Amino acid sequence: MIEITPFVFSFRTYNENKKRNFLIPQLGNVNEQGITLSNELISYHDINSTTFFEGYLVISFSKYPILGKEISSWYISKNNCIILKSEMIKDIKLAFDLFATRNAVTTRVCGHCENTIDWDNHLDSQYQYCDECHSISDKHGLLFSNGEQFDICPETGYYDRLGKRKKYEYFIFNKKLYFRTTKYFGGDNLGIEFFHKNILKNCMFLIGVPGTLIQFYKANQGHHPDFTELAEANFASRCGELKEAADLYTKMQMRLPYFPALHYNLAIAYLQSNNEEMARRYFQKSLEGCSNYEPTLKVLRYLTQKERGSN
Ligand SMILES: [Zn+2]
Secondary structure, three states: OOOOOOEEEEEEEEOOOOOEOOOOOEEEEEOOOEEEEOOEEEEHHHEEEEEEEOOEEEEEEOOOOOOOHHHHHHOEOOOOEEEEEOOOHHHHHHHHHHHHHHHOOOEEEOOOOOOEEEOOOOOOOOEEEOOOOOOEEEOOOOEOOOOOOEEEOOOOOOEEEEEEEEEEEEEEEOOEEEEEEEEEEEEHHHHHHHHHHHHHHHOOOOOOHHHHHHHHHHHHOOOOHHHOOHHHHHHHHHOOOHHHHHHHHHHHHHHOOOOHHHHHHHHHHHHHOOOHHHHHHHHHHHHHHOOOOHHHHHHHHHHHHHHHHHO
16 A cells, blocks of 8 residues: 655635636645645545546535635535646645545455545445546456456447557548548447448548458457457447347346446447436446446436436
8 A cells, every 4th residue: 555644735726717716826735634725624524536627636525515714715516616726636636545545444446456446335236446447347356358448438438448440531422532541549339330431432542441441350359258249239339220239238248247338338329219218227237236337427417417407
């Protein structure tokens, strides 16, 4: 375990329009009790999380935080947080995470990066999600990945095997000349999509053909034995082939009945076909397998907000 001592930092706070609240930086420190900002303590108990956002540190609170007079004036009620900037935001977050997990009664350990996961407010589940490295490991710390990176694809929103992808477009389409290679970071899904979208068009000049074929091959080879149908299932789901996608996800779910990301993908598939009821059922199932699975919690928070907004 890394030892850490309380330390002092200077900071400014900002309002929701990124305007600073005061000119001259003030002093704060991170300690065993919480974070002190200009002599007012925010206890760990009241802090839900600290996250980086575009060079700022966002301190989000749990439901009804007890805040001092000054901190209250920086409080952004819409987001239940305060936003600060400091030269030391990385150190502040690290110290905060270490102190906070030290205060936690129940913890788990990530099977990938050995980060301590605070398990105080979570139900016992087969799997656990690590916020630091985004990996899913089982409660004994066993990992699935065979060295490959699996996570939510930033391009498609599905859980997938991630890697560098290239889209080759060398053709004339709708009277417009395309002559470009675009780089992406994303799932196998993308390699398959680029193939289906562009292979025929690329036959026009042939330049884009080999690359497109290689990308397709890369996306289809060397699959993890537990996720052999994953890329295909995701692609079917994105094409709106719900039944085919559901069949393929179910196949994998039979091998890994509690694995949260498979339920998550199926839920997303239902969500895309506007079946929110079925989507919620599978989101629920993904939490039964991993009660802190953040991608699911994120979507559920969004759905709840949307519901509130429409009422
Ligand atoms: Zn980790």
